[in-house]
Amino acid sequence: MLHEETWGVLLVVQPDEFEVWYTTEDFPDTFYPTGRMVFSVDALAHALFVTGRAPHDQAAYGWTSVYEWLHRVALVPAYVRRAPTGRLTRSDLARSLDRSEKVALSYALGQAMTGVFSQQVVSVRFLMHVDRYAARHGIQFAPNTRRRADLFGETTAGGWVVAEAKGRSGSIDDELKETMRAQKRTIRSIGGTPPVLAYACGAHFPQYKGVPDHLKLYAVDPEEAELEAFDLPADRDRFILAYYEPFLAALEAGQEEPTRDAYELASFGPFQVSIGVLAAVAQRVRQARLGRMNRLYRDVTELLDTHLSATRPANRFTDGTAVMSKWQQALDQDDWSTERDEGFPDWWY
Known part of the structure; x- marks a missing residue:
């Protein structure tokens, strides 16, 4: 849940938290144009x-999805740092990467920040990569479909959303913003239903008077559909199965830990991270993998409504999963400010 302002004073960011400001354009009036x-x-x-x-x-692929995730999360302690103000910045190592490596890091951060924005601002409970869902269920896209959105998911209110993720190691200039505003919706419908939102998010490190600023997010929600927009043949039972299967793979690949607070848990020692799934949800998804697909979506959402409390630790999420890391020492390293003698203003720190 967002930390709101109280009597005009922003609440303090805790030592294990990041602060990222965002700007929205062309969103419905229920969304603030800027937020934190x-x-x-x-x-x-x-x-x-x-x-x-x-x-x-x-x-076919062994533990590919688990290895990919471990590779992606390793980017956090390697390249992401927390400035004293709580702002998300990059390590000096990240700034020294070559161009192709910076592109890969920006791509991953762009997707991750689209995920955070989707959960916190758009109230998306389940979010998934379009290609992963398509690969799981053998969906073939039309040959004239040159572009398609990265992600799609469902809000807590039950509507589908579509999201395009972009990342930049520098500023998002006016040309890219105009491109994002002009970009048409590439998915016309999901399971026969038009998405309630189809937005693009750009995570970037803007320049301010020649100084690289902390991470910011720009989001735009175009209204028109692309002429080549396609219909994604998704149904909620298959969507839920595809969503949780990588979590089950992680539970099986990691070192099993004792069940705690009704969560099945597994750890990945050298990576200093553990993952968990509500035991009741994990059991129901396993039944679906064995053939009991009917009403999977209904059963899982009912389990979440029953087992999730309104107040949860920051490492427990609305989808009934948990992620627990031990990266505080890496995030607090002062290896992101070697340029502070080059005229950085006081606000930067």
């Missing part, structure tokens, strides 16, 4: 997990 997201490092790791595109099929 405060989220834990575990929320960032969770977003990296759910936005991954690696296929889950163990028979």
